[in-house]
Amino acid sequence: MPFFIGLGVGLAALSWLGATVESTRLTHNFVRFHQHVDAESGYVPTARQIRSIVDAQAEGPPAVFVVVGGTSVFQGAGQHESLIWTKFLQQNLGARFRVVNLAQRGGRASDFGNIAAEFLIKQKRPVIFVADGSTNVFASRLEASPYRQTIFDAWYRGYLLPWPPRDRLLSNAAWYGPDALQASALGAMLNSYLNFNDFWNYAGYEYVNLNWNALLGARFGRRSFGPRADLGDPELMPEQYAARQGSQDRNRVMQLIRSAVEGLTDPRWGPYKESADQMIPPRLRAVTLAVLRLENPYYRDQFEPAETEAYRARIEDRMRQLQELGFNRVILPTKEFTEADYVDGVHLSVIGGQKLAAEMAPVIRAMATQLGYLP
Amino acid sequence: MTAASTIGRWILSAIAGILTAVILHYMLYRIGLPLKPFIYVAF
Numbered sequence: 001m002p003f004f005i006g007l008g009v010g011l012a013a014l015s016w017l018g019a020t021v022e023s024t025r026l027t028h029n030f031v032r033f034h035q036h037v038d039a040e041s042g043y044v045p046t047a048r049q050i051r052s053i054v055d056a057q058a059e060g061p062p063a064v065f066v067v068v069g070g071t072s073v074f075q076g077a078g079q080h081e082s083l084i085w086t087k088f089l090q091q092n093l094g095a096r097f098r099v100v101n102l103a104q105r106g107g108r109a110s111d112f113g114n115i116a117a118e119f120l121i122k123q124k125r126p127v128i129f130v131a132d133g134s135t136n137v138f139a140s141r142l143e144a145s146p147y148r149q150t151i152f153d154a155w156y157r158g159y160l161l162p163w164p165p166r167d168r169l170l171s172n173a174a175w176y177g178p179d180a181l182q183a184s185a186l187g188a189m190l191n192s193y194l195n196f197n198d199f200w201n202y203a204g205y206e207y208v209n210l211n212w213n214a215l216l217g218a219r220f221g222r223r224s225f226g227p228r229a230d231l232g233d234p235e236l237m238p239e240q241y242a243a244r245q246g247s248q249d250r251n252r253v254m255q256l257i258r259s260a261v262e263g264l265t266d267p268r269w270g271p272y273k274e275s276a277d278q279m280i281p282p283r284l285r286a287v288t289l290a291v292l293r294l295e296n297p298y299y300r301d302q303f304e305p306a307e308t309e310a311y312r313a314r315i316e317d318r319m320r321q322l323q324e325l326g327f328n329r330v331i332l333p334t335k336e337f338t339e340a341d342y343v344d345g346v347h348l349s350v351i352g353g354q355k356l357a358a359e360m361a362p363v364i365r366a367m368a369t370q371l372g373y374l375p
Numbered sequence: 376m377t378a379a380s381t382i383g384r385w386i387l388s389a390i391a392g393i394l395t396a397v398i399l400h401y402m403l404y405r406i407g408l409p410l411k412p413f414i415y416v417a418f
Binding site for chain 1: 385386388389390391392393394395396397399400401403404405406407408409
């Protein structure tokens with residue numbers, strides 16, 4: 001009997017702690033979820049952590065939230081945290097806007113940053129969601145997302161907008177879904193009561209990382225077990241990227257880009273329009289700036305004329321599909337970018353990030369006016 | 376068996392229960408992490 005009392009008290013105490021702890025070092029100095037605090041290094045942020053970051057940003061005078069979601073391009077891969085494009089976007093937009101970068105490496109418009117945007121809409125706060133995608137995929141199939149656990153977490157906590165097609169998928173997954181979804185759904189369901197992800201993510205960030213990962217181990221040796229808060233953002237400065245120029249196997253990159261372009265009908269990507277329709281609720285689409293982006297022109301210019309034509313037609317088709325779904329704006333801002341605006345095949349350099357921020361700021365301001373957030 | 380030893384055993388059992396709770400809580404967290412490491416391929 002005393003054993004079970006101890007077990008119950010222990011679980012209740014840990015659950016309570018998980019529901020109350022908050023990493024202020026993460027929330028108050030937040031720039032982005034970098035490589036050492038993301039799924040790549042075995043750290044899957046929780047929906048409550050996303051909420052804490054947004055709440056921390058809400059302190060101060062009222063402002064229009066600009067929540068950035070989507071892929072590693074918008075996450076700022078290729079840009080040092082002090083020169084990340086969302087800092088330039090914040091500078092361009094001014095104090096009446098608050099930019100929060102919740103895009104993820106390997107993320108999509110529908111599996112992470114949207115949680116913050118939907119939560120803010122539910123709270124009736126002014127928000128514009130900005131998310132990027134490629135010609136292959138905008139909203140991911142949930143099975144393919146490394147952040148599916150976070151989406152289930154958000155759904156069980158009631159942070160997401162109601163949207164029957166997505167609700168059906170999320171509610172059925174625990175019992176009838178494919179294995180990949182079933183485990184995540186059941187885990188999130190249990191977590192909504194016991195808060196184990198919140199508690200151990202907090203412990204790993206603040207005190208001791210108990211989840212050894214090759215990425216951390218290779219780079220930091222014994223520090224793999226230190227607090228994640230002590231592992232800084234590993235992105236390089238522009239001069240370090242410049243020194244690495246030429247080290248890439250450009251033929252391999254060309255092959256990858258060509259296969260991505262040729263494989264537009266590859267079933268791996270899932271149906272483009274249908275995935276976006278299922279995973280992004282109309283109320284979120286109404287405040288979303290959907291951004292399609294192009295690969296580095298160094299590679300695009302090597303396409304055969306027929307490939308270029310097919311690629312252009314596909315982009316136009318994707319943009320039309322997103323517009324039909326009711327996204328507030330669909331833009332293609334990287335049309336005039338040069339090779340210097342990229343650090344590799346797809347990711348932007350600091351100069352490219354500055355150009356992106358400058359192109360997007362007026363669009364976001366116009367949306368804020370149109371949505372009645374600003375006069 | 377004295378009252379002191381009964382209380383001692385009771386406390387030890389309760390502590391074992393709490394330790395089991397910590398292990399169980401941590402195991403639930405660990406099994407939720409992806410089995411296959413997510414490797415991001417940048418190009």
